[in-house]
Structure formats: C-alpha cells, structure tokens
Amino acid sequence: MPDDQFSDLLLAWFDRHGRHDLPWQFDRSPYRVWISEIMLQQTQVVTAVKYFNRFIENFPDVTTLSKAKQDYVLHHWTGLGYYARARNLHKTAKIIDEQYDGKLPLDLNSLINLPGIGRSTAGAILSLACEQRHPILDGNVKRVLSRYHGVEGWPGKKDVEANLWSYAELHTPAELISSYTQAIMDLGATLCIRRKPDCQHCPLNHDCVAFKTGREHELPESKPKSNLPNRETIFAIIENNSGEILLEQRPSTGIWGSLWCFPEFPTDKSIEISLLEKYGYKLKDKIEFKTFKHTFSHFHLSIKPVHIRLKTQTNRINDARLSTWVKLEANHQLGFPAPVVSILKNLNNSKRIVLNES
Ligand code: SF4
Structure with a gap:
C-alpha cells in the first residue's frame, strides 16, 4: 500500500x-x-x-x-x-x-x-x-x-x-x-x-x-516475563486522642517521592520501640489488619496496616516539614499514594478499617 x-x-x-x-x-x-x-x-x-x-x-x-x-x-x-x-x-x-x-x-x-x-x-x-x-x-x-x-x-x-x-x-x-x-x-x-x-x-x-495471517492476538510481543520480587512493610496508622492521624512526607526521589504516607516499619516488634524512641509515644492499643498487595513495575509490596491508638494526648511532631497530623474528614491538600488513599477512605467511611484486597 x-x-x-x-x-x-x-x-x-x-x-x-x-x-x-x-x-x-x-x-x-x-x-x-x-x-x-x-x-x-x-x-x-x-x-x-x-x-x-x-x-x-x-x-x-x-x-x-x-x-x-x-x-x-x-x-x-x-x-x-x-x-x-x-x-x-x-x-x-x-x-x-x-x-x-x-x-x-x-x-x-x-x-x-x-x-x-x-x-x-x-x-x-x-x-x-x-x-x-x-x-x-x-x-x-x-x-x-x-x-x-x-x-x-x-x-x-x-x-x-x-x-x-x-x-x-x-x-x-x-x-x-x-x-x-x-x-x-x-x-x-x-x-x-x-x-x-x-x-x-x-x-x-x-x-x-x-x-x-491471524496473528493480531500475538502482536505486539509482550515484555519478557520476570518474576517480581516481593517486599514487605508495615503501615502504622497512628491515631491521637483527637482522632488525628500521623502522616510523613517521603523523600523527593524514589518510590512515591514527596507523597504523604503512614510511618513505615519493617517488623511488628520494631513499632513499639521505634514509636517510643523516635516520637516519645506510648501505645494504648494496637489492631492489625489484613495484609494486601500493591504492585509496582519492578516489585510487589505486601502492606500490613496496623491501627495504633496512643495512650497520651499528643500532636507533637519531630519535624513539621516532614510530618503532620491530619483529621480524616479535613479537606487537606496533600498528595497520597493509592494504598494510603484506600486506607484513609475506609477509615473515613466507616470510622474503622475495612481493607479490600488490591
Ligand atoms: S491494524 Fe489492528 S485492528 Fe486493524 S486490522 Fe490490523 S490488527 Fe486489526
């Protein structure tokens, strides 16, 4: 032609x-x-x-x-x-x-x-x-x-x-x-x-x-498959006595650069110690929720949300540029990654956490 x-x-x-x-x-x-x-x-x-x-x-x-x-x-x-x-x-x-x-x-x-x-x-x-x-x-x-x-x-x-x-x-x-x-x-x-x-x-x-040639379903060829590695993390949804949630801004480069996220922890055990050492917070109670998966182009991230209520009345933060307390229903103008949006939405809707698989 x-x-x-x-x-x-x-x-x-x-x-x-x-x-x-x-x-x-x-x-x-x-x-x-x-x-x-x-x-x-x-x-x-x-x-x-x-x-x-x-x-x-x-x-x-x-x-x-x-x-x-x-x-x-x-x-x-x-x-x-x-x-x-x-x-x-x-x-x-x-x-x-x-x-x-x-x-x-x-x-x-x-x-x-x-x-x-x-x-x-x-x-x-x-x-x-x-x-x-x-x-x-x-x-x-x-x-x-x-x-x-x-x-x-x-x-x-x-x-x-x-x-x-x-x-x-x-x-x-x-x-x-x-x-x-x-x-x-x-x-x-x-x-x-x-x-x-x-x-x-x-x-x-x-x-x-x-x-x-009947090859419309074969072309273009797909990207050669590679098995994506799996990483794990814990999102700590830390709530103070005023019903505010602690958020941290991520570094400007890397995954979710400059977006606001829940504080992350590598293991369950590290949460209580880190909260006390990093922020001086004591826990009232802690509820773990179902782990769900978020997939990036080069790895899967298994996220376990843990809802933590604090014993002490606090809205103290270590660095106001990098962390903030937000009311869930407030009209904040921050950028969030998809898993955080989904968790916040469920908290906002039901006042308790009901996570969907995603
Ligand atoms: S260009 Fe695409 S839609 Fe058109 S005939 Fe070819 S395969 Fe089919």
Whole structure:
C-alpha cells in the first residue's frame, strides 16, 4: 500500500468514527496538549478526562503551575499513579516559566530536553497543537504499527522500537497532521485494542499483516516475563486522642517521592520501640489488619496496616516539614499514594478499617 493510502484511509475513518469531543481537543494550546499527553501515558481516557478538567481548572497555564506548591500539584494527581509524571510537570513548568517566558518552546529538541518529555510526547505536542509534521510512537501507535507491519519482538527493545519509529515516520503525511496524529491514537484506543481488536471494522485491515495471517492476538510481543520480587512493610496508622492521624512526607526521589504516607516499619516488634524512641509515644492499643498487595513495575509490596491508638494526648511532631497530623474528614491538600488513599477512605467511611484486597 502506498504510504499516503495508509494515512488517507485512517483520516477518512477518523472523520466518521474518531473522537472529536475530548476536552483537550478544544482550545488546543501546547500547554493543554502537554498536560493531556502526560496524563494519557499511563491512564485510560475516561479517567484522564476527569483529572484533566480539574487540573486545568486549578492550573490554567504554565506560570500558575510553576508557582504552585508541589504538594498541591501532587494532590491533584492523587489516584493517577506514576507520580514522577506530576513531579516532572511541575519541574518543567518552572523551567519553562524561567527560561521560555512561560510558553512551551515549539521545537522538537528543546521540548525533548525538558524533564518528562520524550520524543513521542514532543511530537504529539507539536503535531496536535502546531500542525508541525512529527511522528509519534505512544503505546497505541506501537500496537497498530507492530500489527500492521507484522513487526516481531517486544516494542520496548531498542532495535524493535527503532524499526517502529521508521514506520511511524513513513506513514506521517505532509498535511492534516493534527488529525492524522489523533486518528492513529484513536485507532489504537478504540479498534486496534490489546485484547479482541475489531479488525472487521478497521480501515487498515486490507493490508494488515497481523490480520491477514491471524496473528493480531500475538502482536505486539509482550515484555519478557520476570518474576517480581516481593517486599514487605508495615503501615502504622497512628491515631491521637483527637482522632488525628500521623502522616510523613517521603523523600523527593524514589518510590512515591514527596507523597504523604503512614510511618513505615519493617517488623511488628520494631513499632513499639521505634514509636517510643523516635516520637516519645506510648501505645494504648494496637489492631492489625489484613495484609494486601500493591504492585509496582519492578516489585510487589505486601502492606500490613496496623491501627495504633496512643495512650497520651499528643500532636507533637519531630519535624513539621516532614510530618503532620491530619483529621480524616479535613479537606487537606496533600498528595497520597493509592494504598494510603484506600486506607484513609475506609477509615473515613466507616470510622474503622475495612481493607479490600488490591
Ligand atoms: S486490522 Fe486489526 S490488527 Fe490490523 S491494524 Fe486493524 S485492528 Fe489492528
């Protein structure tokens, strides 16, 4: 198939069946496209829509985002996961505000040099917001091109990815760039989906290698399996006499960087001793709850929540920058990792802890 036929078919399909009413498709500024592209990296469209509207309402432009407190930005990311995305958005907004007068630079290399913006995201910003001709290669596009061209190998491998970039470049038309970019993303999100692709209604099925050879369920190849190691931790939900819970801010780098978490302990035995030594707290009672698992990309974390009530009336803290007491029902503006959200929600709803498996 000539290359322009690929884009022609896709554009014709997009006109009739593509998504034209997503919030970031209106007022397509580079800023709005950037925020939406970062959100969509690991998040389904339905979820991203809700978060996008709230995020834009609170951070309508680069300067507002750059001047916001990191906690406030992370608070608006709570529940989306992959918090490095939010930290990078904030960091990048500061750079853009200081070095580019609050406006995203509109050339590929400058964008790629900013934290959290890779080649595909930069291409999406420039093609969707500025009609500049740049290919993109996000997860959806990788899937479409792997299947269409019958590309073997896991797309995360360098040589496979390079091959896919050359196909992405080949098919990107000279005109109607924003529509084409949206069209290929939409095809991957609605028809050429991971499980059960709807090949019968696909505009590319005539020349799709995977469809013609019945391999649409085999391609793209999955990431080679590795057995994730398991780690264990104890979350201590420490409650004072006023019904406040102690939270600690995690270091800015590493897992859940800068988010607020319950104090962690390696073993049951260490809790009482540490509480006394670190904070000077004495325990009134302690209830253990069911351990549940949270999975990261490179390990499983088994979390045992332990609800501790303190004997003494206290809201003393060691370092106000790193720890705080919060009322559960208070409208605090802190960012929390998903397991903490789930525990807080259950505490808040029932005034006792009922943990679900997750
Ligand atoms: S024919 Fe099927 S596998 Fe091929 S691109 Fe279309 S939806 Fe994907």
